[in-house]
Amino acid sequence: MTIRCDVAVVGGGNAALCAAITAAEAGARVMVFEAAPKPYRGGNSRHTRNFRCLHHGPLGPLTGTYDEEEFLDDLLKVTGGKTDETLARLVICASEACLPWMEAHGVRFQPSLSGTLSLARTNAFFMGGGKSLVNAYYRTAAALGVEVHYDAPVTHLELDGNRVVRLDVTKDGRPCRVEPKAVVVASGGFQADIDWLARAWGPAARNFLIRGTPYNRGAVLADLLDQDVAAVGDPTQCHAVAIDGRAPKYDGGIVTRLDCVPFSIVVNRNGERFYDEGEDVWPKRYAIWGRLVAGQPDQVAYAIIDARSLDLFMPSVYPPTTADSIEDLAGKLGLPGPRLRATVDNFNAACGDISGFHPTELDGVATRGLSPPKTNWARPIAEPPFYGYPLRTGVTFTYLGLKVDGTARCSRATGPIANLWAAGETMAGSILGQGYLAGLGMTIGTVFGRIAGREAAAHAS
Secondary structure (H helix, E strand, C coil), X not given: CEEEEEEEEECCCHHHHHHHHHHHHCCCCEEEECCCCHHHCCXXXXXXXXXXXXXXXXXXXXXXXXXXXXXXHHHHHHHCCCCCHHXXXXXXXXXXXXXXXXXXXXXXECCCCCCCCCCCCXXXXXXXXXXXXXXXXXXXXXXXXXXXXXCCCEEXXXXXXXXXXXXXXXXXXXXXXXXXXXXXXXXCXXXXXXXXXXXXXXHHHHHCEECCCCCCCCHHHHHHHHCCECEECCCCCEEEEEEECCCCCECCCHHHECCCHHHCEEECCCCCECCXXXXXXXXXXXXXXXXXXXXXXXXXEEEEEEHHHCCXXXXXXXXXXXXXXXXXXXXXXXXXXHHHHHHHHHHHHHECCCCCCCCCCCCCCCECCCCCCCCCCCCCCCCCCEEEEEEEEEEEEECCEECCCCCCEEEECCEEEEEEEECHHHCHHHCCCCCCCCCHHHHHHHHHHHHHHHHHHHHHC
């Protein structure tokens, strides 16, 4: 069976839908090929909740101003400068126009949030979360005549020189040949392929949990890299956070994330601290903790808090382990009691004046003479009952991807590929060389999805 269309979009999440909608509005006949079944459509986007956005003055739910230089400075801090600044500035500057575009295409935003997320000025939160955003885009796409195929994994893109001539798709359980004029690849990273993760990371990766869709296995990415399409990014770099160790292997989503770290001490299975829990506000540091936990024995850690901190963060879907003493808590968590007791005592002794404790901003309430230090929110773990959460590395998406230019076009050593573009997590490694900034994945996907859709439609016409 052979199908022809103007624009074929590979993937079914935010970036793919932004590309499909943009191309359809430009008059192209668009087909979307989503590997997941319909109930699981949307990739990782259905687990998201916000979008980071530049703005000059209040914009929608956003307060104040968040300008280009501050946005870029935040990005450079978390990536350690490992970013393509030209593409980063493109995303940042284009993000301001995206928010009203999103609203015009069915996305609704909730009033700005305050508290420990510290995002009321920088990030707009979707009413109903990412699932509502995905559903709104699918409704918009349907109204524009976009044809969506579910359970339709793309297995191969045939390149003839610097042009895609064919897609091999499994549709309704049968092989299908698709002959598009233009192709947008927006099918995510390879994180759901544990064997690939283990090749990059080593055996430790087999203990990782995958926060998002089990369908992002990198099949299209691997196929294109095998055909010498230009790559970007490090296969060992990824968006990895510390999530509840009781989460499922795949698809636990946002509810399994733990936000208690700034108010806790975090210890490994030996009952020892290994990093500064209060280094910065949580949205700028939460994404380092997946990698930190990955470096600990058996890739596990435990966050320990007392009764005063229980209501300072959004709770996990799983209740904490509770005990009236540190020794009892250690026993329930499987930690060495004397060692945990000593760690807590040493931490408590290093805490000083806590009168300036302020949970929603950097407060400078720090330990003294302790290594590693805790530089903010350092309050003794002293008031029972005591609570513990198990932590494991939760991978959201990997950063190895397709290298693109400012028009989202892919290339080979012989030059640009005439009719191939990429958007979203598939190319985010150009901007995210390491680390992560809350909400930026959705920003990259929206900006480059719209660019890719526009360019693909122009080529097809």
